[in-house]
Amino acid sequence: MKKYLKTGLMSSILLLSFLSSCTKEDSVFTDGGSAGIVELELPARTTSTVYAVKSLSFTAQEEVDFPVSINYTGVNGTPSDVKIAVEVNNSAVTTYNAASNTSYTPLPNELYTATSNEVTIPRGTKTGIFLIKLKTGSFDFTKSYALGITIRSTSSGTVSGNYGTGIYRVTAKNNYEGSYRVTGWFFHPTAGRAINAVKTLSTTGKESVSAPLGDLSGYAIEFSINGSKLEAYKPLGSTPTGLNSGFFTADQPGVSPTWINNPVSADAPGKGPWVVSTYNNSYDETAKTFYLAYGYVASGGSGQSSWSRQIYEKWVKQ
Missing domain, CATH: 2.60.40.1740 (hypothetical protein (bacova_03559))
Known part of the structure; x- marks a missing residue:
């Protein structure tokens, strides 16, 4: 029995000695198993x-x-x-x-x-x-x-x-890129609705950005900022091209015989708060705020007097 105890004791001492030497070697520089x-x-x-x-x-x-x-x-x-x-x-x-x-x-x-x-x-x-x-x-x-x-x-x-x-x-x-609280209205002949969301402007140039169109997936627009004016409108993604979309320069309530909204009490474009004199495609640098009025028609457009989908938006940087 003494022989076994002595042998076991010696083995334990050797093991502790070995582990001690390993610990001293690894503890200098060890980070996730890699040293130095x-x-x-x-x-x-x-x-x-x-x-x-x-x-x-x-x-x-x-x-x-x-x-x-x-x-x-x-x-x-x-x-x-x-x-x-x-x-x-x-x-x-x-x-x-x-x-x-x-x-x-x-x-x-x-x-x-x-x-x-x-x-x-x-x-x-x-x-x-x-x-x-x-x-x-x-x-x-x-x-x-x-x-x-x-x-x-x-x-x-x-x-x-x-x-x-x-x-x-x-x-x-550029300085315009970022997240914005966007409020407004998406006028539509049969499916008008409020816009209230956080959306992102993304840099496309030193003074230009792209923006999601209304609340539609896959539709976007691009524009440049020249002082307080928004210029160089460009359709992106699925947004109709040519005379089928663009910025409004005047209210166009007569494009559609009906503007069915949810809620139904909402105004028509060009009435109440939804006027181009307010949403005048401009940028207020002090308030970090954009005012947009733009629209589109799927095809066969002849300019803004034919755009039956009309979006009025206020973008406030967060």
Whole structure:
């Protein structure tokens, strides 16, 4: 019995010694099972994607900061100042396009500046910043830009095999983009109804946006903002084209012999509050508010006097 107890005791001591040595080795830098890994801060990627992709949107202006975070895994941060060599690598965008059947445009050199290609993560911390300045005010809004970024080397730790290179989709948004509380009325010969919803204006250009049409799915319009005036109406999606849709410049109550509304007590277009003198296709910059009056007919239109679907809307930015 003593022999067995002695043998068991020795085995336990050896096991504890082994576990202790492992704990001391792993506790210096351990984060999810990885130690001292230098990586770009990116969404998780799968084995089927060559690089992880992160999408970011910036206000369109002369220059805007784009801070790219670089992380050093570990419970206590870096053991000393870590110097990391990082650079824009737009060949990665080309590689990603070929592998993923996408068509991102590598951001041209004249549209960005990297402030430095060396990033320092100070001792005891976990994150450094690779700062890029984007000239978003000069972006071509018809293109889908992307930047490839690669960590080339590190003075301590190991560059991540999964997140050492990443793709950053960068888009510019104008000052009008955002969520709006939209109220108004959708006049229809047989199905008039109130509009009360939160809708989104999306950037299409430096001074232009797209908007959902009324409460219809798949219908939209585009317009530009010139001071207080809304101009350059354009139908999108399923919205009828040509003379079949557009902005109103006058009230057109005579288009339809009936305007059946829910509730039935609602006014007709051109009556009560629903007048183009109020909903005058304008923008109030101080109140961040749009007033819209537009309409359409499915086909055979000859201009606004033929549009039997008429929408009056007030958009207030949230």
